[in-house]
């Protein structure tokens with residue numbers, strides 16, 4: 099059955115490769131590069147860069163192992179008919195969703211800032227899920243694609259840990275998927291939130307999921 103077991107918290111985690119997918123969350127220029135949505139909210143975007151090399155290594159390993167690889171992007175239609183005013187009007191950002199920035203309109207599909215960073219560009223056959231919210235299941239066809247492929251386990255990585263990664267893991271958990279989170283492949287603008295998020299995933303006997311890292315995963319994936 100191609101089952102592998104990886105060292106994880108709170109306990110070793112076993113999964114079958116054919117029913118496991120890698121989900122890379124929102125590794126977009128808008129969150130990771132200067133001049134995007136993340137920086138408009140007052141964040142130091144350089145804090146997210148640490149997740150790029152481990153994500154690259156995991157992405158390569160998942161492709162080599164023949165796993166289903168999927169990517170998500172947070173953003174909105176150019177006419178912003180799918181952007182709630184409650185989201186657009188939130189806070190006092192330097193530029194708002196839909197405004198023009200150095201990478202095009204902030205968090206708008208088709209703009210340079212909305213693209214996945216070049217280091218992690220999807221390849222042919224890897225579904226890309228465009229989502230209007232923080233969770234990857236809300237208002238998308240992600241669940242349909244996973245069910246059709248008979249996926250039972252998700253390896254979830256990306257940014258930011260406590261926002262889109264956490265929301266997606268919680269949504270997946272309630273839909274019956276088991277989630278494995280490689281912590282070094284996730285990052286937050288707030289390192290304390292990242293650390294606490296990892297503890298929250300794995301607490302209470304993996305209430306949301308199992309936490310591991312890219313080195314442990316690379317050691318068990320077929321090369």
Ligand code: TIU
Nearest residue numbers: 124172257258261262263
């Ligand atoms: N602000 C923040 O930390 N994150 C987001 O707005 N979206 C994602 O996490 N992708």
